[in-house]
Each structure stands twice: as structure tokens, then as C-alpha cells.
Amino acid sequence: MMRLSKILTFLIVSCCGIVTAANAQGLNWTEVAPGVWKTVVGNPDEYDLLKAAGVAPKVEALAKIGQAAFPLPESDIAGQVQGGKTALRFPLERGEQIYGFGLNFQSVHQRGKILRLHVDHYGGEDNGRTHAPVPFYVSSNGYGVFVNAARYIDVYAGAAARIDSENPPEARDRNTDENWTSRPYSDAVEMLVPAAGVEVYVFAGPTPLDAIRRYNLFNGGGPLPPRWGLGFTQRVHKLYTAEQTIAEAKAFEEKGYPLDFIGLEPGWQSKAYPCTFEWDKGRFADPEKFVQELKGMGVKVNLWTNPYVAPEASIYDEILPYTASHTVWVGAVPDLTMPKAQDIFWSAFEENHVDIGVSGYKIDEVDGYDRYLWPDVATFPSGVSAEQMRQTYGLLVQKQSTRLFRERNTRTYGLVRASNGGGTSFPYVIYNDYYKHEDFITALVNSGFAGVLWTPEARASKTGEEWLRRMQSVVFSPMAMINAWSSGTKPWSFPEVAEEVKAMAILRMQMMPYWYSAFAKYHFEGTPPFRAMNLEEGFTQDQSAATLADSQVNLETNPYAEAVRREVKDQYMAGEYLLVAPMFTGQTSRKVILPQGRWYDFYTGEFVGGGEVITVTPGLEKIPVYVKDGGIIPMMAPMLHAPKAGEKVAMEIRHYGEKPGTYRLYDDDGETFDYEKGEYTWREVVVERRSNGKLRGSISKAERGMPNTFGKVSWNFMTN
Incomplete structure (x- = not known):
């Protein structure tokens, strides 16, 4: 029936x-x-x-x-x-x-x-x-x-x-x-x-x-960032001048801290909240000279903005007929579904920023706070409703800003406050104003279910311990970022952990071949570079609901006992082989759930367990990281900046455990979209056991006429 x-x-x-x-x-x-x-x-x-x-x-x-x-x-x-x-x-x-x-x-x-x-x-x-x-x-x-x-x-x-x-x-x-x-x-x-x-x-x-x-x-596959996007970035104080920004970049170089791009916050504009999208000539007298001077130091420029047009902006009168009925901070809201609005709006970005060498954007305030964003009663000249516009504005600014760089055959990597379904391929990482470290890691876990990228950025800390713990998480994330727009914090602001922070930042750079290959697999194969343990083969846990009985709760404060579900939200997989288990302020030890199989310590190669829960006490200087049996981790020589197109770097290929292993190592020029024309390679890395019981590694030859970033290769069998 x-x-x-x-x-x-x-x-x-x-x-x-x-x-x-x-x-x-x-x-x-x-x-x-x-x-x-x-x-x-x-x-x-x-x-x-x-x-x-x-x-x-x-x-x-x-x-x-x-x-x-x-x-x-x-x-x-x-x-x-x-x-x-x-x-x-x-x-x-x-x-x-x-x-x-x-x-x-x-x-x-x-x-x-x-x-x-x-x-x-x-x-x-x-x-x-x-x-x-x-x-x-x-x-x-x-x-x-x-x-x-x-x-x-x-x-x-x-x-x-x-x-x-x-x-x-x-x-x-x-x-x-x-x-x-x-x-x-x-x-x-x-x-x-x-x-x-x-x-x-x-x-x-x-x-x-x-x-x-x-x-x-x-939805187009994940983004393939430029190599420099996977390096280290510092967002400077909101009112920094050109001279202060250049001085900060020089300090990174002198102190030996990696830096690939600097983010300028609101003060680079002549007016912000709403925005003119034009340089403040008091703080940046010659923007093109400033951008090119940083470029000569190996550092690119990323600009903060939001899309709300100030009455003082040179494009205001022209774009006004293509804006919403309501304003944001008294700024006009462009209807970015309309080609004419797009042309007017992004032409200002092209002329004032991209044409002089700016490499990307941080696009703020396209997400919410009902008290300042347009209300649902607003109307847009295209006829798209305010509700629909709110659900997609983050998608529109990502798609349209990316186009500026694609037209120049150069990749970008930036930050945005909102995205949605369909936005997987855009080269943007989400951030916000929330700042709870534990919840930042849960967001990183969940990002892999949503087709988005998330950064657990570091801004400021009360202690050196907190600063180091946050920086450790940043290194094992889609964007290694300090966001010092308000605090002015530097990586060396806590002298007691400055060397440990530097070591983590350098590790980020050494692991660039691994991160770059992980993002290539996101782009070509759809596998999220950072993802939940629930997606790892061999991971099992009790998914049943553990229900609280009346005797276990205070019925005066909780008259309806809630179900409590066991979740793993404080550890995650990074790339093909790594399990990352961040530490938080005040912790000296933590539990780690290891999937089935044998797992090894990332730093020492020692066996730690498999198919079990272990308790680890790593010390302050380390974030717990484990490698599955047969794992291969390609690493490059430590550098303060990402390799440029055509630049070769020495490689150390690490192998962990007892099992033979294979790994596909991705390579292209690291900067352009020429990979879409087939100008890329997958190098096959193989570790096998010889008849005498010893492990031996090999890597396939570079293809003639294709990009080849990898120079001399050495092997490190971490467990043997």
C-alpha cells in the first residue's frame, strides 16, 4: 500500500x-x-x-x-x-x-x-x-x-x-x-x-x-592559488603609510621571517566605510612606486575594501543609476548582476590597482550584520530581490574580481567575508571577526564539507603561549596569515616564543610542494585540502546519540534534556597524508583519535599507534601532526619567499612508516593560467622496498618543455 x-x-x-x-x-x-x-x-x-x-x-x-x-x-x-x-x-x-x-x-x-x-x-x-x-x-x-x-x-x-x-x-x-x-x-x-x-x-x-x-x-573544482598565495602574509595596521609598510617588509627580511604578500587595511583609501577605491595620497603619495618597490623585495600587495561606493568616489555619479534603493554606511550598493554596474565598478579597480601591480583583494562586509547591510525590503534595478542579492553578493565579488586577474593571465589569492554554493572554484579564503581558537578549528573541519576555504588567522594574543598555539594552527591552514589591522602585532611580538614562531613559519615554506600539490588535487580531482576525520578511510567513531537522563541534568534550568552527540571537531586531515591535532591555550596534553592503520610522528618518524585514541604531550614548541603509514611528504629548501616562475629549488622527500608508498607531485609555473592549456606535470614519486629490505625512492623525470621547479632531490626515510 x-x-x-x-x-x-x-x-x-x-x-x-x-x-x-x-x-x-x-x-x-x-x-x-x-x-x-x-x-x-x-x-x-x-x-x-x-x-x-x-x-x-x-x-x-x-x-x-x-x-x-x-x-x-x-x-x-x-x-x-x-x-x-x-x-x-x-x-x-x-x-x-x-x-x-x-x-x-x-x-x-x-x-x-x-x-x-x-x-x-x-x-x-x-x-x-x-x-x-x-x-x-x-x-x-x-x-x-x-x-x-x-x-x-x-x-x-x-x-x-x-x-x-x-x-x-x-x-x-x-x-x-x-x-x-x-x-x-x-x-x-x-x-x-x-x-x-x-x-x-x-x-x-x-x-x-x-x-x-x-x-x-x-562547481568547477577547487582554486589553484599562485605559489606565493600559500606563503606567509601579514596584514598591517589600518593607518600605515607606504614608508611604514616598506619598513615592516624589511623587518621581516632582516629578522628572517618569511613574507610573500602584505595586506593593506582601510587607511590606504582616501575614504572607507563607504569607499572611494582611490589611494590616500597623504599616506601613499606614489602608489605605483610603492607597489613596485615591494615587488622588488619579493612581496606582493593585497588591498582591503568593501563594495559600497562613497559619494566622494569618482565613479559615484556614473554608477548611481545601477545601485540599490538602500545604502550601506551611506554608500551606494552596486547591483553587480548588471553588466553596466560591473563595468563601472571594476574599471576603477583595474585602473587604480591591478594596472599598477596590485595582486589581490580582501573583500569585507559582504556577509551581514543586519544593522548595516541592506534590508530585505531593499530593491535593486535588475529586479533581483534583496534576499537573493544577500545570498549571492559574496559569489559576485569573487567571480568578478577574479576576472580582472584572469584577463592578465595572472592568478590571485585573497580573502572574502561571504560565499555560497557554486563558489568552490574562486581563489578566496573566508575570514571573520570571531576569534575563538577552538571554533576556528571546527570551522576548518567543516570547510571541507562546504566547498569553501577558511583561515584560522592570528590577530593578537594575551600571552606568548596563546600566540604560538594560534600561529601553529595558521601554518596548517589554507592561508598562513597574521591580521594585525588593529593590534599591529608582529610575528616576533612575543620574544619568549619568537624563535618557535619563526620555525613554524619556515616549516610552512618548506612544505610548499606538499600544499601546492594538495591544492592541485582539489582543483583537478575535487579533494578538499583540509577536511574532517569523518572523510578519512579507516576512521570510525560512535555516531549514536548519547541522551542525557533526567537524573543527569538540572530540570529547573533545562526542562527538556538535550541529546549530546560525540563529535571529532578539533583534529583534521591536511593534504593526502597528514593528521593535524592543534593545541589550545592552557593545554599541556590532549587526546588524538588515530584511524585504522599505522601512524607516525611527523617530526621524528616514530610509530605512535593506529586505530586507537592516544594521549600526547608535545611541548609548547610543537603542534601534534601525524603521518599515515607509507606517507610521502615533499619538502623544499627553506626560503623567505615562494619560488618564482622558472626558479628551481632543492627538494627533500620524506617517507614515513614501513609500507611502500606513492605520491603525485604537481608542478607548473606557479603564477599564470597556462596550466589550463596543459602546461603542467604530475611527477610520480615512488618508495619501494628492495630485496635487501631497504627502502628506495625514485621520482619520474621532468617532461621536456614543461615547467620544472624541482632541482636536486634528496631522500629522508624518517622511520628507517
């Missing part, structure tokens, strides 16, 4: 607005790329996340993952339009866990959550209002779901139980049953989209990581 829920899905009840022939016939799924299916419910908005991002899928790369069957029972997926809104329902099995729904800072497990996915600053609670509220989730069962709507989407992630469910929760008596819970089991993810239709995509696995790879490749 057909389930009542399915019958209701098919009913056409005109008085309630439940119409569309598609609903009456069920959902029709079309495979639009290998392992990727699409359906349409109702009449979707013309403007959505994928249209805003405007990125083409990497179909050939998707095909390499392989074909797969549709991963869910189609009959258990429902979609219907009711009252001008679209309701969606996807099944969940018992024991199934789900991850994703954007850049969350405090939780990894999302089953049981109720969220409203809304671009905003992060306000300290995982409620869906965040910098990248990506409407994509992935299941522990090995599939992913993406809702392509530029709307504030309500999510009930296994948080509601239908009366007609085939797998209903058991009704319990709270008076006598300690297993009673205020969050009964739910067998579905349900979403409500405030639009009369929506596109939905399903991504096959077979593993959760495969589903994420398909999602990333469908």
Missing part, C-alpha cells in the same frame, strides 16, 4: 497552492554529469546560486571518479509547492549521520539540527546564519544533496517526525523511562524554500568523500 506521505505529495489541492504536474507524477531525475542527478520542482527562480557563480562543471574529471547508481530510493524523496513555497523531503536511515549545511563553527554532526541558511556574520551560534550557508549536505552513507536556491532556506535535518512515517520514533514515558529524549528520532531531512520551485541535485559516492569530490568538480 502506498505511504500516505506519497499520496499527499501527489495530490493537487488548488486551495493550498499544491500544484504542478511534476508533483502529480513524482520527481523526474536526470543525470547531468557522471554521478550527478538533477530534478526540478515547480517553477524555480530565474536567478539562483549556480547562475550567480557562473562556473562550468569539470565533466571529464567527474567521469574519472566513475559511474554510479542513483544513491537514494527515489520514491522516498518528495517535493511539492505549497503556498508559494517549496517543501523538500529526503530519507534518512537509522545510524546515518549528515554533515555540511555550510561553514559551521561549533558542530560537525548536523543530524537533529534546525537551521535557517542565511548569509551573515557568525554570531556565535550554529543556527544557519554564517558566512557561507551552503545548502549542501553529505551523508555518512555516501551521497550528497544540493539545493540550488539563492534564498533563506529552512532546514530540519532529521529534526521532525511525520505521523505517517514507516520508521517512526518510539513514544516513551518521561515519568519512568530514562531513555526519553526531547529530540525523537526522525527519518528525513526536510527543507522549506521560499520560492515557487527549485532545482535539486544529488551526488553519488560511493564514499562521502567521493560525493564531496563530485560536488566540488560540478
Whole structure:
């Protein structure tokens, strides 16, 4: 007998607005790329996340993952339009866990959550209002779901139980049953989209990581930053002059600290909040000379800005007809969906910045704070709603600013405050004003589920211990950044740990071949360079909910006992082989969960365990890092700046453990988009055991006529 829920899905009840022939016939799924299916419910908005991002899928790369069957029972997926809104329902099995729904800072497990996915600053609670509220989730069962709507989407992630469910929760008596819970089991993810239709995509696995790879490749693959973007960066005080900035760059050189690009904060502009996008000639009398002088020192320039146009800006009168009905800090808000607005706006950036050698941007305040961003009652001349514009403004500024550099065949790498579904390929890292170290690491864990990059930046600290612990995390992240816009902090500001900080910064540079290859695999294969332990093969944990009984809580303060789920949110995988377990202020030891297999200490090569929980006491100078058996870590000679195009560097290739291993080492010119024309190589690194029991390493030869950054190669067998 057909389930009542399915019958209701098919009913056409005109008085309630439940119409569309598609609903009456069920959902029709079309495979639009290998392992990727699409359906349409109702009449979707013309403007959505994928249209805003405007990125083409990497179909050939998707095909390499392989074909797969549709991963869910189609009959258990429902979609219907009711009252001008679209309701969606996807099944969940018992024991199934789900991850994703954007850049969350405090939780990894999302089953049981109720969220409203809304671009905003992060306000300290995982409620869906965040910098990248990506409407994509992935299941522990090995599939992913993406809702392509530029709307504030309500999510009930296994948080509601239908009366007609085939797998209903058991009704319990709270008076006598300690297993009673205020969050009964739910067998579905349900979403409500405030639009009369929506596109939905399903991504096959077979593993959760495969589903994420398909999602990333469908959205263009991850960004491939320039090599210098993976070096070290310092953002200077907001009112620094050209002379002070150059002096700071010289201090880095003299003290032996790496530096690849400097970020200028608001004071470089003649007016900010709102912005003119023009140089302050009092602090920067000759901007081009300033940029070129830093370039001669091996340091590039990144400029802070937000997109709100000051009345004093030279483009103000011209762009005004293409701006919103409401302002931000009394600045005009360009309608960046309109070609004319784009031309006027970005021409100012081209003329004032890019043409004189500026290498990238930090684009601020495109996320939220309702008290200053445009309200939802605002109108835009294109007809795109204020809600849709808020959900996509971060995508628009990333796409359009990147185009400035692509037209010059030069890569960029920058910072942005907002992104969303479809934005995987943009060369931007998210940051914010929040500053809890532990939550920064959880955000880094979750970034791999959302197709975004996140930096646990360091700004200031109360003690040398805190400073060193934050800097250690920064080194093992997508952007190694000190953001001293307010504090003026330098890497050497705490003398008691200055040498340890320098050692970590130099380690970042030594590991550049590993990081660069990890990002190449993100770009070409869709594998996030930083990702949750849940995606690592051999990682197991109890995914069940541990429910508090009445006897374990204070019922006066908590009358509804909440379920507590065990999560691993303070350690993560970095690249192909590394497990990183940051330490936080006040900790002298911590527990680390090691997946199945044998794992080795990154610094010494010693065996530490496998398939178990270990307690480590690393000392202040080290962040715990472990390498899986057979792991190969390519490292280069220590340098203060990233290698330039054509520059060769000596290589040390490390091997850990007892097993033979293989590694694909990526190389290109490190600066241009010529890799898109095939000008790149994958060098095959192999470690095998000879007949005498000794390990031997080899690396394939460089291809004639292709980029070759690697000079003399030495081998370091860390465990033998």
C-alpha cells in the first residue's frame, strides 16, 4: 500500500497552492554529469546560486571518479509547492549521520539540527546564519544533496517526525523511562524554500568523500592559488603609510621571517566605510612606486575594501543609476548582476590597482550584520530581490574580481567575508571577526564539507603561549596569515616564543610542494585540502546519540534534556597524508583519535599507534601532526619567499612508516593560467622496498618543455 506521505505529495489541492504536474507524477531525475542527478520542482527562480557563480562543471574529471547508481530510493524523496513555497523531503536511515549545511563553527554532526541558511556574520551560534550557508549536505552513507536556491532556506535535518512515517520514533514515558529524549528520532531531512520551485541535485559516492569530490568538480573544482598565495602574509595596521609598510617588509627580511604578500587595511583609501577605491595620497603619495618597490623585495600587495561606493568616489555619479534603493554606511550598493554596474565598478579597480601591480583583494562586509547591510525590503534595478542579492553578493565579488586577474593571465589569492554554493572554484579564503581558537578549528573541519576555504588567522594574543598555539594552527591552514589591522602585532611580538614562531613559519615554506600539490588535487580531482576525520578511510567513531537522563541534568534550568552527540571537531586531515591535532591555550596534553592503520610522528618518524585514541604531550614548541603509514611528504629548501616562475629549488622527500608508498607531485609555473592549456606535470614519486629490505625512492623525470621547479632531490626515510 502506498505511504500516505506519497499520496499527499501527489495530490493537487488548488486551495493550498499544491500544484504542478511534476508533483502529480513524482520527481523526474536526470543525470547531468557522471554521478550527478538533477530534478526540478515547480517553477524555480530565474536567478539562483549556480547562475550567480557562473562556473562550468569539470565533466571529464567527474567521469574519472566513475559511474554510479542513483544513491537514494527515489520514491522516498518528495517535493511539492505549497503556498508559494517549496517543501523538500529526503530519507534518512537509522545510524546515518549528515554533515555540511555550510561553514559551521561549533558542530560537525548536523543530524537533529534546525537551521535557517542565511548569509551573515557568525554570531556565535550554529543556527544557519554564517558566512557561507551552503545548502549542501553529505551523508555518512555516501551521497550528497544540493539545493540550488539563492534564498533563506529552512532546514530540519532529521529534526521532525511525520505521523505517517514507516520508521517512526518510539513514544516513551518521561515519568519512568530514562531513555526519553526531547529530540525523537526522525527519518528525513526536510527543507522549506521560499520560492515557487527549485532545482535539486544529488551526488553519488560511493564514499562521502567521493560525493564531496563530485560536488566540488560540478562547481568547477577547487582554486589553484599562485605559489606565493600559500606563503606567509601579514596584514598591517589600518593607518600605515607606504614608508611604514616598506619598513615592516624589511623587518621581516632582516629578522628572517618569511613574507610573500602584505595586506593593506582601510587607511590606504582616501575614504572607507563607504569607499572611494582611490589611494590616500597623504599616506601613499606614489602608489605605483610603492607597489613596485615591494615587488622588488619579493612581496606582493593585497588591498582591503568593501563594495559600497562613497559619494566622494569618482565613479559615484556614473554608477548611481545601477545601485540599490538602500545604502550601506551611506554608500551606494552596486547591483553587480548588471553588466553596466560591473563595468563601472571594476574599471576603477583595474585602473587604480591591478594596472599598477596590485595582486589581490580582501573583500569585507559582504556577509551581514543586519544593522548595516541592506534590508530585505531593499530593491535593486535588475529586479533581483534583496534576499537573493544577500545570498549571492559574496559569489559576485569573487567571480568578478577574479576576472580582472584572469584577463592578465595572472592568478590571485585573497580573502572574502561571504560565499555560497557554486563558489568552490574562486581563489578566496573566508575570514571573520570571531576569534575563538577552538571554533576556528571546527570551522576548518567543516570547510571541507562546504566547498569553501577558511583561515584560522592570528590577530593578537594575551600571552606568548596563546600566540604560538594560534600561529601553529595558521601554518596548517589554507592561508598562513597574521591580521594585525588593529593590534599591529608582529610575528616576533612575543620574544619568549619568537624563535618557535619563526620555525613554524619556515616549516610552512618548506612544505610548499606538499600544499601546492594538495591544492592541485582539489582543483583537478575535487579533494578538499583540509577536511574532517569523518572523510578519512579507516576512521570510525560512535555516531549514536548519547541522551542525557533526567537524573543527569538540572530540570529547573533545562526542562527538556538535550541529546549530546560525540563529535571529532578539533583534529583534521591536511593534504593526502597528514593528521593535524592543534593545541589550545592552557593545554599541556590532549587526546588524538588515530584511524585504522599505522601512524607516525611527523617530526621524528616514530610509530605512535593506529586505530586507537592516544594521549600526547608535545611541548609548547610543537603542534601534534601525524603521518599515515607509507606517507610521502615533499619538502623544499627553506626560503623567505615562494619560488618564482622558472626558479628551481632543492627538494627533500620524506617517507614515513614501513609500507611502500606513492605520491603525485604537481608542478607548473606557479603564477599564470597556462596550466589550463596543459602546461603542467604530475611527477610520480615512488618508495619501494628492495630485496635487501631497504627502502628506495625514485621520482619520474621532468617532461621536456614543461615547467620544472624541482632541482636536486634528496631522500629522508624518517622511520628507517
